[in-house]
Amino acid sequence: MTDLALANPCGTSTPNRLNPPPVRLPKLVQGVGFAVCRRRAMRYWIKRHGHIFEINVPFFGRSVVVSDPALVKSVCTANPEQLINVQPNLSNWFGPGSVFGLDGSRHRDRRRLLAPAFHGQSLKNHEKVIEDETLRECANWPEGKEFRILEPMNRITLNVILRTIFGADGPELEELREIVPPYMKLGQLLAFVPAPQHWVRRHSPWGKLDELRKGFDRIVFTLTDKADADPRLGERADILALLRRSTRDDGTGMSRSDICDELMTLIGAGHETTATALGWAFERLRRHPDVLAELVREVDEGGSDFRRATILELLRVRTVIDVAGRRVRAPAFDLGEWRIPHDRTVLVRIADLHENPEIFPHPERFDPYRFRGTRPAPHAWLAFGGGTHRCIGADFAIAEMDVVLRTVLQNFRIQTDAAADEKSYFRGIAHTPKLGGRVVVNRRT
Numbered sequence: 082m083t084d085l086a087l088a089n090p091c092g093t094s095t096p097n098r099l100n101p102p103p104v105r106l107p108k109l110v111q112g113v114g115f116a117v118c119r120r121r122a123m124r125y126w127i128k129r130h131g132h133i134f135e136i137n138v139p140f141f142g143r144s145v146v147v148s149d150p151a152l153v154k155s156v157c158t159a160n161p162e163q164l165i166n167v168q169p170n171l172s173n174w175f176g177p178g179s180v181f182g183l184d185g186s187r188h189r190d191r192r193r194l195l196a197p198a199f200h201g202q203s204l205k206n207h208e209k210v211i212e213d214e215t216l217r218e219c220a221n222w223p224e225g226k227e228f229r230i231l232e233p234m235n236r237i238t239l240n241v242i243l244r245t246i247f248g249a250d251g252p253e254l255e256e257l258r259e260i261v262p263p264y265m266k267l268g269q270l271l272a273f274v275p276a277p278q279h280w281v282r283r284h285s286p287w288g289k290l291d292e293l294r295k296g297f298d299r300i301v302f303t304l305t306d307k308a309d310a311d312p313r314l315g316e317r318a319d320i321l322a323l324l325r326r327s328t329r330d331d332g333t334g335m336s337r338s339d340i341c342d343e344l345m346t347l348i349g350a351g352h353e354t355t356a357t358a359l360g361w362a363f364e365r366l367r368r369h370p371d372v373l374a375e376l377v378r379e380v381d382e383g384g385s386d387f388r389r390a391t392i393l394e395l396l397r398v399r400t401v402i403d404v405a406g407r408r409v410r411a412p413a414f415d416l417g418e419w420r421i422p423h424d425r426t427v428l429v430r431i432a433d434l435h436e437n438p439e440i441f442p443h444p445e446r447f448d449p450y451r452f453r454g455t456r457p458a459p460h461a462w463l464a465f466g467g468g469t470h471r472c473i474g475a476d477f478a479i480a481e482m483d484v485v486l487r488t489v490l491q492n493f494r495i496q497t498d499a500a501a502d503e504k505s506y507f508r509g510i511a512h513t514p515k516l517g518g519r520v521v522v523n524r525r526t
């Protein structure tokens with residue numbers, strides 16, 4: 082049922098717009114649907130209400146959920162005066178200096194500062210690091226014995242991002258390899274939950290998170306001191322050096338705590354997501370011998386087009402981050418025939434957009450051929466979100482997946498069989514293969 086709202090009481094020529102239809106269930110029930118069985122709840126609500134409706138859930142409050150491609154496009158092309166990043170967002174977890182917490186000109190400046198590290202020649206430079214880390218990790222893989230590939234993928238992507246951020250390896254990175262995984266595991270669960278204050282915080286899971294974070298900051302401070310003392314800082318291409326060299330218009334640089342927040346952001350946002358997508362890659366290839374055979378043939382011939390198409394399809398059919406959020410900053414935001422009031426949350430349902438049969442025929446099929454020789458339509462394929470907050474590491478992630486897949490397929494044969502699909506497991510932010518992407522491999526001779 083739809084409420085008719087007199088959104089234009091002044092009687093100007095703008096047509097009256099409607100409020101999106103609300104889900105009429107107690108807030109707590111909606112919250113459980115959103116947090117615990119989101120995929121099923123969303124499919125049910127879309128069937129009942131269509132591709133735009135309003136839910137009311139803890140933490141985000143009244144939130145308009147959109148998966149209609151034309152409306153999604155309007156959200157992605159809105160300017161920062163109309164929509165800002167969702168509140169709360171991941172700066173809750175990574176800290177106020179994180180790009181997730183910035184909007185307007187501060188956000189734009191930070192993006193400009195970081196962009197060179199993730200595009201063009203920088204990507205080419207990272208390739209060797211990615212290949213080395215993959216070879217190092219898979220040197221001890223068991224042959225002919227099933228194992229979870231998610232953890233090895235996590236180690237590869239963590240090492241890659243640490244080396245991209247800090248440059249050379251060293252004892253400090255060894256310490257970070259110990260700190261980051263538990264910080265990620267716990268942080269994902271707590272990211273959107275309001276933290277308790279004072280001594281309650283100290284004795285709760287947030288206390289553990291604070292302790293890990295203190296360790297991270299201490300190591301980054303040490304690495305920052307080393308970078309400052311490095312006579313070659315000006316030539317260095319790593320992200321710490323980039324941030325250390327940066328100055329604002331008034332000549333001041335980024336504060337140390339903002340640098341810590343931003344580096345934690347890039348590590349946090351940049352490694353588990355990519356590892357999860359790679360986990361899904363092996364989960365799908367085990368069950369699709371035809372796709373696997375085509376990929377191996379292409380790797381042996383030195384090509385990459387089909388692998389690129391496979392990566393796009395993987396990110397569609399097993400969407401890692403299923404939602405991108407915004408908040409209405411303007412007095413109201415007009416979205417098609419709907420009017421969304423100030424301060425309301427807008428959630429773009431990436432996973433449901435990717436399941437739309439009008440855009441992707443037989444959306445449940447893993448079919449890389451649909452992207453062979455063609456790019457996905459903008460605003461219909463949204464694995465990295467869209468608009469001003471679109472993922473800054475999208476090209477980096479695709480390049481990393483490409484090199485990891487290529488290196489593994491060059492060195493290993495993946496056994497295929499008719500095992501049941503792995504279910505999806507929601508870890509708080511990313512949707513991972515429930516059994517960790519179990520595979521059996523043999524070394525190629």
Ligand code: HEM
Pocket residue numbers: 166180181192242346347348350351352354355358401402404405406464465466467468469470471472473474475477478
């Ligand atoms: C397959 C891997 C990845 C996926 C699926 C993914 C997905 C996403 C999504 C959906 C968003 C939100 C976009 C929006 O709100 O419109 C995002 C934001 C972001 N991602 Fe990624 N990401 C991946 C890899 C990476 C990597 C490798 C990095 C960095 C090294 C990274 C850094 C970021 C940052 C910093 C943001 C916040 C951008 C902003 O608010 O301006 N991501 N990502």
